[in-house]
Every structure is written in C-alpha cells, then in structure tokens.
Amino acid sequence: xxxxxxxxxxxxxxxxxxxxxxxxxxxxxxxxxxxxxxxxxxxxxxxxxxxxxxxxxxxxxxxxxxxxxxxxxxxxxxxxxxxxxxxxxxxxxxxxxxxxxxxxxxxxxxxxxxxxxxxxxxxxxxxxxxxxxxxxxxxxxxxxxxxxxxxxxxxxxxxxxxxxxxxxxxxxxxxxxxxxxxxxxxxxxxxxxxxxxxxxxxxxxxxxxxxxxxxxxxxxxxxxxxxxxxxxxxxxxxxxxxxxxxxxxxxxxxxxxxxxxxxxxxxxxxxxxxxxxxxxxxxxxxxxxxxxxxxxxxxxxxxxxxxxxxxxxxxxxxxxxxxxxxxxxxxxxxxxxxxxxxxxxxxxxxxxxxxxxxxxxxxxxxxxxxxxxxxxxxxxxxxxxxxxxxxxxxxxxxxxxxxxxxxxxxxxxxxxxxxxxxxxxxxxxxxxxxxxxxxxxxxxxxxxxxxxxxxxxxxxxxxxxxxxxxxxxxxxxxxxxxxxxxxxxxx
Amino acid sequence: xxxxxxxxxxxxxxxxxxxxxxxxxxxxxxxxxxxxxxxxxxxxxxxxxxxxxxxxxxxxxxxxxxxxxxxxxxxxxxxxxxxxxxxxxxxxxxxxxxxxxxxxxxxxxxxxxxxxxxxxxxxxxxxxxxxxxxxxxxxxxxxxxxxxxxxxxxxxxxxxxxxxxxxxxxxxxxxxxxxxxxxxxxxxxxxxxxxxxxxxxxxxxxxxxxxxxxxxxxxxxxxxxxxxxxxxxxxxxxxxxxxxxxxxxxxxxxxxxxxxxxxxxxxxxxxxxxxxxxxxxxxxxxxxxxxxxxxxxxxxxxxxxxxxxxxxxxxxxxxxxxxxxxxxxxxxxxxxxxxxxxxxxxxxxxxxxxxxxxxxxxxxxxxxxxxxxxxxxxxxxxxxxxxxxxxxxxxxxxxxxxxxxxxxxxxxxxxxxxxxxxxxxxxxxxxxxxxxxxxxxxxxxxxxxxxxxxxxxxxxxxxxxxxxxxxxxxxxxxxxxxx
Numbered sequence: 001x002x003x004x005x006x007x008x009x010x011x012x013x014x015x016x017x018x019x020x021x022x023x024x025x026x027x028x029x030x031x032x033x034x035x036x037x038x039x040x041x042x043x044x045x046x047x048x049x050x051x052x053x054x055x056x057x058x059x060x061x062x063x064x065x066x067x068x069x070x071x072x073x074x075x076x077x078x079x080x081x082x083x084x085x086x087x088x089x090x091x092x093x094x095x096x097x098x099x100x101x102x103x104x105x106x107x108x109x110x111x112x113x114x115x116x117x118x119x120x121x122x123x124x125x126x127x128x129x130x131x132x133x134x135x136x137x138x139x140x141x142x143x144x145x146x147x148x149x150x151x152x153x154x155x156x157x158x159x160x161x162x163x164x165x166x167x168x169x170x171x172x173x174x175x176x177x178x179x180x181x182x183x184x185x186x187x188x189x190x191x192x193x194x195x196x197x198x199x200x201x202x203x204x205x206x207x208x209x210x211x212x213x214x215x216x217x218x219x220x221x222x223x224x225x226x227x228x229x230x231x232x233x234x235x236x237x238x239x240x241x242x243x244x245x246x247x248x249x250x251x252x253x254x255x256x257x258x259x260x261x262x263x264x265x266x267x268x269x270x271x272x273x274x275x276x277x278x279x280x281x282x283x284x285x286x287x288x289x290x291x292x293x294x295x296x297x298x299x300x301x302x303x304x305x306x307x308x309x310x311x312x313x314x315x316x317x318x319x320x321x322x323x324x325x326x327x328x329x330x331x332x333x334x335x336x337x338x339x340x341x342x343x344x345x346x347x348x349x350x351x352x353x354x355x356x357x358x359x360x361x362x363x364x365x366x367x368x369x370x371x372x373x374x375x376x377x378x379x380x381x382x383x384x385x386x387x388x389x390x391x392x393x394x395x396x397x398x399x400x401x402x403x404x405x406x407x408x409x410x411x412x413x414x415x416x417x418x419x420x421x422x423x424x425x426x427x428x429x430x431x432x433x434x435x436x437x438x439x440x441x442x443x444x445x446x447x448x449x450x451x452x453x454x455x456x457x458x459x460x461x462x463x464x465x466x467x468x469x470x471x472x473x474x475x476x477x478x479x480x481x482x483x484x485x486x487x488x489x490x491x
Numbered sequence: 492x493x494x495x496x497x498x499x500x501x502x503x504x505x506x507x508x509x510x511x512x513x514x515x516x517x518x519x520x521x522x523x524x525x526x527x528x529x530x531x532x533x534x535x536x537x538x539x540x541x542x543x544x545x546x547x548x549x550x551x552x553x554x555x556x557x558x559x560x561x562x563x564x565x566x567x568x569x570x571x572x573x574x575x576x577x578x579x580x581x582x583x584x585x586x587x588x589x590x591x592x593x594x595x596x597x598x599x600x601x602x603x604x605x606x607x608x609x610x611x612x613x614x615x616x617x618x619x620x621x622x623x624x625x626x627x628x629x630x631x632x633x634x635x636x637x638x639x640x641x642x643x644x645x646x647x648x649x650x651x652x653x654x655x656x657x658x659x660x661x662x663x664x665x666x667x668x669x670x671x672x673x674x675x676x677x678x679x680x681x682x683x684x685x686x687x688x689x690x691x692x693x694x695x696x697x698x699x700x701x702x703x704x705x706x707x708x709x710x711x712x713x714x715x716x717x718x719x720x721x722x723x724x725x726x727x728x729x730x731x732x733x734x735x736x737x738x739x740x741x742x743x744x745x746x747x748x749x750x751x752x753x754x755x756x757x758x759x760x761x762x763x764x765x766x767x768x769x770x771x772x773x774x775x776x777x778x779x780x781x782x783x784x785x786x787x788x789x790x791x792x793x794x795x796x797x798x799x800x801x802x803x804x805x806x807x808x809x810x811x812x813x814x815x816x817x818x819x820x821x822x823x824x825x826x827x828x829x830x831x832x833x834x835x836x837x838x839x840x841x842x843x844x845x846x847x848x849x850x851x852x853x854x855x856x857x858x859x860x861x862x863x864x865x866x867x868x869x870x871x872x873x874x875x876x877x878x879x880x881x882x883x884x885x886x887x888x889x890x891x892x893x894x895x896x897x898x899x900x901x902x903x904x905x906x907x908x909x910x911x912x913x914x915x916x917x918x919x920x921x922x923x924x925x926x927x928x929x930x931x932x933x934x935x936x937x938x939x940x941x942x943x944x945x946x947x948x949x950x951x952x953x954x955x956x957x958x959x960x961x962x963x964x965x966x967x968x969x970x971x972x973x974x
Contacts (some may be wrong), residue, residue, distance in 0.1 A: 021531060081546075082544075082545060082546045088545070090545070094659055095545070098545070100544070100545070101539075101547075102539060102544070104546060204548070205548060206546065206547070206548050207546040207547075208546050209545045209546050210545075210546060210775075212774075213772075213774035213775050214774035226617075240550065241548060241551070241779055242548050242550075243548065243550050243551065243775060243776050244774075244775065244776075244777065320771060321771075321774055323580075323769075324578050324580050324589070324590055324769070324771070326589075327580060327582065327588065327589020328543040328545070328587060328588050328589050330582060330584075330589060332584045332587070332641070333542060334542070334544070334545075343584065347582055361496055367769060370580070370769035370770075370771050371767050372767045372769075375770075375771070379771060415510060
C-alpha cells in the first residue's frame with residue numbers, strides 16, 4: 001500500500017502504462033488512506049464507487065494499450081468545481097443539497113483524459129480564506145506538526161486547504177484548486193507541495209462556483225513540478241462557454257522541463273522585502289536566489305513600486321465582485337431556504353444562516369465599495385491601481401523572464417490562531433495577490449523548512465501565458481532545493 | 492406643438508422623456524442559447540445560465556449585437572466602437588442572478604434622432620442612447636393563494652432600451668414617437684413591436700413646468716404596454732402633478748405604476764427607497780469592440796426606412812404627403828402598395844388601397860395580412876380602370892365581388908360582361924333613344940335648365956346598365972343636346 005502511495009503522478013502514470021500496477025489497486029490504496037486520515041477533514045464528499053468504476057474503465061483502456069494522458073490516476077477535486085450528480089457545496093451551508101446537473105469544463109477535461117475521481121475536497125467557504133477555517137464542513141487540518149513540542153493542529157492554508165492537505169498527506173495523487181489571491185500557492189507553501197496558478201484565462205471558469213470573476217483561476221496542487229505540468233495540460237484549453245477563456249491551445253507543459261535555466265533572467269523585486277518579514281523567510285528567499293544563480297540564471301534586481309497597494313486593491317475588487325456573484329444564493333431556486341414572513345425576510349434568513357462570517361464580511365465590504373457615492377473612491381480607484389500594478393510587471397518583464405519571491409510571509413499557524421484578526425489573516429496573501437491582480441502565472445515550490453520544521457515555499461511568477469518558463473525555472477528550483485521531508489501526519 | 496394644459500394658476504407645459512424596451516428579434520437569448528418564442532409553457536425555455544446556476548457564465552449572442560447596431564443605424568445614431576456590459580444589482584425572485592446584465596456608462600449606441608410628424612409639422616426628437624440588456628423573468632402571483640410562482644422563460648431575453656431626450660411635449664407627441672419608433676423597428680426587423688405580447692414596452696418620465704421655466708421634478712411611470720394606455724397615463728400624471736403643485740405641494744421624485752382600470756397612477760417607490768444598483772462592469776464579459784467594417788456591412792444591409800420611402804412616394808409617384816405617410820407606416824402596407832402600383836397609376840393605386848381596401852378590411856375587422864384581395868389582384872383591377880376596360884363605378888362592384896370571393900378582376904369582368912362600352916355608335920344610339928323618349932325635358936334644357944344634363948347622363952347610364960363610358964356619354968350627349 002505505502003509503496004503505491006509513494007508514487008507521484010508521473011511515476012504512477014508510467015507504472016500504470018507499464019502494467020506494473022493497476023488503477024484499481026492504486027485507487028483502492030488512496031480510498032483506504034482517505035478513510036484512515038479522515039480526521040484531517042480533507043474531503044467533504046468521497047466517491048469511492050464512482051472511483052472504482054472509473055478505475056476499472058481506465059484499467060481496460062490501459063490493458064488495450066489505449067492509455068489516455070491521465071488514465072487511471074486518482075485525483076481529488078476542490079468542492080468549488082461543479083460535478084455532475086455529485087454534491088457540490090463550495091464549503092457553504094447555503095448550497096445544502098446542491099447536486100449539479102452539469103460538469104465543470106476543467107473536471108470534464110480531467111475525466112476525458114482518463115483520471116479517476118476520489119471525491120470533493122474541503123475548502124474555505126466560497127474560496128474566501130487563507131487557513132481553511134471558514135468551511136461550513138469544519139476546518140481542514142494539515143498533516144504537518146511543528147517541532148516546537150506542542151501538538152497544535154495546524155492549518156493547511158487556504159482556500160484550497162483540503163486540496164493541499166490531501167496531496168501532502170497522500171490522500172490523492174494530485175488535486176485541483178482555485179486561486180483568487182493565493183488560494184493555491186499559499187496552501188502549497190504551508191503543506192510543502194507544488195501549487196500552480198496558471199495565467200488568468202488559461203483554464204475555463206465554466207462550472208466553477210464564482211468568487212471573484214476577474215481573479216478566479218483553476219490550477220493543480222501536486223507533489224512535484226512535473227506533476228503540475230501534467231495536470232495543467234489536461235485542465236487548460238479554450239472554452240467558448242467562458243468569454244474570458246484564452247483562445248490558445250494547451251501546450252505540452254511537461255516538455256518545458258528541460259532542467260536548464262542558463263541565461264534565464266530572474267528578477268528579485270525589492271518591494272517584497274516587507275516590514276516585519278521573518279528572518280527565516282528572508283533567508284529562504286536568499287537561498288532560492290543562490291540556487292537559481294548556481295544553476296546559471298542571471299539574477300536581476302527589479303522594482304515593482306506599487307506592490308504595497310496590491311493587498312488593499314485586492315480586498316476591494318475581490319469582495320466587490322463576490323458581493324454580486326453571491327447574490328444568486330437567495331433561497332429561491334436551489335440550496336438552502338429558510339422560510340420567512342415576507343420575501344425580504346426569507347432572503348435575510350436564508351443568507352443570514354447560509355453564509356458564514358467571512359463571507360458576510362466580504363459581501364458587506366463589496367456592497368459598500370460599489371455603492372453610490374463610494375464607487376469612485378474605492379472600486380474605481382482600485383481598478384486604476386490594478387492597472388498601475390500591471391504596468392509595474394510589464395516594465396519588469398522587459399528585463400527579466402521570471403520573478404522569484406517568497407510565497408507567504410510565514411509558515412503554517414495553528415487552527416484558531418488569527419481567527420479574530422481578519423487583517424492579519426489577509427496579510428497571508430501579500431506576495432500572491434499582485435500576480436492575481438495582473439493575471440500572471442505563478443507557482444509555489446517547496447524549498448525548505450522553517451525553524452519549527454514546517455514547509456516554506458518560494459514563488460516564481462512568469463509573463464502572461466508563459467507557464468513554460470515558470471515550469472522550467474520551478475523545475476530547476478525544485479531539484480536544487482531537494483525538498484524531501486514528509487509530514488508526521490497522514491500516510 | 493406645445494399643447495399647454497390649463498391650470499388654476501395659468502398654463503402648464505408637459506415635459507416627457509420615454510424609455511422604450513424593445514425585445515430583440517433573435518432565436519436565442521442575449522447571453523444563452525435558450526429559445527425566445529412567445530407563449531411557451533412556463534420554464535420551458537430556460538438554460539442553466541438563465542436560471543443562474545452556480546458557475547454558469549454569460550456568452551454574448553452576436554446576433555443581438557448585430558440587431559442593436561442595425562437599430563442604431565436606423566435611428567441615425569452614433570455606433571460606439573467600444574461598449575461595456577455592466578451588472579445592475581438588485582434582489583428579486585424573477586432575477587435569478589441577483590443582477591441584470593445591462594450597459595450603463597458605455598452603451599453600444601449613442602446619440603441619434605427620430606423625426607415625428609404632427610398636425611402642425613415635423614419635429615425632431617433626440618435619442619440619448621440605445622443599450623442592450625437582459626429581460627427578467629416573470630412572477631406569477633395568481634396561481635396559488637399563498638405562493639408566488641416564477642416563470643424564467645423571459646429571463647435573459649435580449650432587450651434594447653432606447654432612451655429619448657425629454658423633447659416630447661404632449662401625450663400625442665409621445666404616441667407619435669412610439670409609433671414612429673415601432674415602425675422603424677419593424678422595417679429593420681429588429682423588434683416585432685408587438686405591445687400586447689410585451690415585445691415593446693415603455694416607461695414614461697413625466698414632469699410639468701410653467702412655459703419656459705426650469706424642468707420640474709419628474710415621476711417615472713413604469714411598464715406601459717399600449718400606446719393608448721401610455722397617453723392616458725401621461726395625461727393623468729400631468730393633471731395629478733399640476734394639482735399637487737397648485738395646491739401648494741411639491742412633486743416627489745417617484746416611480747409610479749399606471750392602473751388602466753382606474754385610469755390613475757400609483758406610487759411604487761420614492762427616491763428614498765430607490766435601489767442603489769451598484770453598477771460595475773461585468774467581469775465575466777469582455778468589452779464589446781466593433782470594427783468599422785462590421786458597422787459598414789450592417790449599414791449596407793439596411794432596408795429603405797419609412798422616411799426615405801415616404802419622400803420617394805411623394806417625389807416619384809406624386810402622392811400626397813398624407814397618403815404617402817399612411818402607406819409607409821407599416822412595412823407590409825408599403826410592400827403591398829408597391830406591388831399594386833408596379834407599372835400602374837400610382838395615385839389611383841394609393842386611393843384604392845387606402846380608401847376601398849382599408850375601408851372594406853375595417854368593416855370586417857381584418858388586417859392587411861388577412862386581406863382576401865391580394866396585391867396582385869388589386870393591381871389587376873387598377874389596370875382595368877386605367878385602360879378604360881371598366882369605369883370607376885363598375886370597378887367598385889367588381890372590387891366587392893373580389894373581396895367577397897377572392898377572385899381576380901379580369902375573370903369577374905368577363906363572366907359578368909361588365910366591360911365598358913366605348914363604341915361611339917352604340918352610345919349615340921342609346922342617347923338618341925333617350926332624347927326621343929324625353930322631348931319635354933329637352934325643351935326645358937334648351938330653355939336654360941342646365942341642371943337637366945345630369946338627368947340625361949343618368950338615363951343613358953341606366954340604359955347601358957352602367958357600362959357606357961362616361962366621358963364618351965358626356966361628350967356625345969352635349970353635342971346632341973346643343974345641336
């Protein structure tokens with residue numbers, strides 16, 4: 001069993017094709033691990049029967065030699081992706097009992113390519129959070145434990161906390177996540193795995209429950225950079241049902257992993273040296289810079305002057321769009337309805353009980369910044385700042401091919417910590433938000449451990465639709481870092 | 492035509508601006524592929540997008556954009572190369588998304604102008620903008636004692652909102668504006684203009700002021716679904732506002748509803764409870780960008796519009812302005828007329844269509860589309876009149892027969908032997924017989940009783956059973972009596 005679980009996605013793919021293992025036994029190994037580690041609360045819904053049916057079909061194709069790109073590989077799906085015939089909750093009470101009659105474009109492409117579905121992964125409600133403590137289905141726990149002697153249950157990061165924890169604890173070969181301001185990369189960093197947010201428009205948003213439409217982007221969480229490249233190839237591609245989806249073919253990202261970054265120019269933005277950044281993060285970043293330099297990359301100091309405005313800008317735009325996107329959860333057509341005396345009463349009760357505190361906070365902030373008299377001062381100004389941040393990156397990319405930064409300003413914290421301080425919680429996104437606002441592809445690669453023995457990642461940001469360069473640089477960083485520590489929990 | 496309204500304190504001027512919502516003629520909805528047919532079973536034309544299921548995204552229907560641009564060109568408006576779809580946020584059960592996708596700051600069509608004809612001349616009415624937006628669904632409150640039902644068939648259907656400037660000064664002008672706009676929309680084929688089915692509805696912004704004074708506070712009357720009701724509502728609202736002001740009150744900016752049964756408007760909500768729609772650009776949609784070539788292609792396809800057609804009918808066919816204006820109002824009427832008049836006497840064709848055919852249709856309560864007389868057959872009748880085969884008098888009998896049985900004029904004339912007698916010899920014989928039989932009248936005529944000429948004509952026509960060529964009868968009779 002453990003042997004099967006130790007295979008990463010690429011290795012499992014090869015073992016399946018070589019007939020060394022079957023998808024059914026691989027799938028059963030994961031289903032067993034999921035059950036054994038159910039206390040991490042990674043999955044909201046498991047789909048063992050469906051998984052075995054899909055695995056059996058994959059085994060048949062494999063036996064016939066007609067292997068599909070992801071044939072027989074068991075995956076977990078963030079519960080933000082609508083899945084036909086399977087409960088889809090977005091981590092919210094308000095979607096009680098919602099079973100879509102349709103399949104999101106991204107997941108349908110994974111199934112098209114032969115992947116096996118293990119279940120739906122826990123997440124922060126409507127993808128709002130950085131610790132996965134905002135789920136109606138309870139917090140997700142990271143398999144990692146601090147070396148500081150305490151036995152505190154740690155957060156996996158968020159909002160794709162279930163996706164990250166499951167990969168780290170080996171409860172899925174790989175998972176899908178979504179990233180709006182860092183929701184794939186920050187949990188990737190906290191859990192010691194790879195988290196890739198592709199360029200906005202690379203993956204279709206059709207069938208993904210919307211949080212912030214101009215920022216939301218699907219991406220993979222995996223054990224290795226290669227696995228992320230394999231996953232993204234199946235997830236990406238043009239979709240006429242999403243007007244913001246880029247009309248570009250999904251390239252073979254795996255081919256970009258040449259291991260050669262000689263002559264590549266890596267930018268290091270001075271503005272990411274924020275006040276109060278822990279020394280260990282600073283040191284990790286310096287190590288990462290050295291690794292890239294040693295591999296033959298040219299390190300270039302760059303400036304992204306509007307960086308400090310990114311976080312406040314994000315926390316205006318994302319809630320504004322969310323306040324409107326979440327208006328459809330009104331108790332009229334699907335999900336939770338709490339009856340009321342009047343229509344307005346029904347709305348108030350349904351949304352009052354259906355949404356958690358963080359969602360309500362952001363809906364209120366969003367409605368406020370869009371309201372008459374405040375629109376110009378907040379929303380419009382935020383859009384202008386967003387354009388300036390984009391200009392910063394455009395200028396920087398005139399002289400560099402990729403940018404290296406820390407992924408998050410800290411290692412994982414305990415469940416319950418920071419809960420009463422939303423601002424501190426929002427600061428988790430400080431390094432990931434700028435590339436979200438600009439739609440740039442970015443990846444988090446595990447590079448080292450904090451003093452407490454918890455994973456820390458570094459982020460590589462690339463040009464629009466240049467995931468290839470991001471993967472190539474990330475592959476080199478991954479090899480140089482040689483991160484191989486396994487968490488204490490999980491399998 | 493500033494039709495002033497008399498009040499206790501003097502004359503008042505009415506100021507009206509109209510927002511017309513015209514349903515775009517299109518197979519599919521504005522952002523989904525669901526059908527748009529009228530009268531389908533409730534909730535049978537609803538896509539996942541229209542029902543705002545989680546994760547669904549709008550995709551613009553290019554046909555609707557094309558129709559909006561076509562309409563913009565038809566009202567001589569500026570087509571905006573770049574326009575943006577915005578979300579208008581509010582909660583209502585028949586608005587599944589919790590927002591309507593509309594265009595707020597940057598509409599697809601900018602300023603235009605529409606000319607209306609009034610008894611005292613033409614007037615240009617400014618058009619501020621035309622934008623595309625989604626229709627909402629329908630709440631049904633009469634299906635259950637305690638519950639409301641929702642029909643989402645209309646949810647997401649494409650509407651063009653066409654906003655006029657406050658250039659209208661009476662209910663009659665407002666009616667002329669809506670009629671003209673509807674006529675243009677029908678010519679263009681961009682809206683069927685059917686007010687009963689709700690394809691065309693309007694909201695009227697009404698205020699009153701002393702002539703020449705600043706604009707007064709306006710009230711908006713929502714959802715007027717016939718031109719008649721619109722006029723009644725405007726007039727009622729004007730009287731209400733004048734009364735309020737003359738009683739020392741102030742007009743509150745309000746949205747009001749017109750109750751046709753009671754002929755009154757009622758407050759729906761005041762400015763204080765007005766929604767804050769929190770408009771912002773819809774991040775699910777890219778800005779709409781149109782090229783000059785695209786616009787030029789649509790311009791090249793525009794049909795001849797009523798104003799141009801009317802001018803041509805007057806200039807080329809010599810029709811009166813009144814006749815031409817009546818003929819061009821509906822595209823179908825104009826097309827019918829052009830078929831009748833093709834190669835025939837244009838004025839005669841216009842007269843027959845406007846008085847005889849429309850008169851007959853009115854009597855039986857039918858429209859031109861259901862006319863038993865086809866344009867080709869009516870043209871045939873005109874031809875027989877023009878070439879003297881039958882007289883105008885006989886033509887009316889032939890027409891009645893055509894209208895009754897749907898037959899063509901030629902066969903009726905042949906079968907009934909109604910061909911006009913234009914043989915001078917035959918007519919002279921008839922006249923001589925009449926003169927011989929009425930010698931006393933001849934004496935009276937010759938002694939100066941000129942009026943008796945009509946008597947002789949009548950006698951001759953009667954003898955010929957109406958078939959004698961009247962001109963010829965006149966000519967020969969005059970010769971004989973004056974001999």
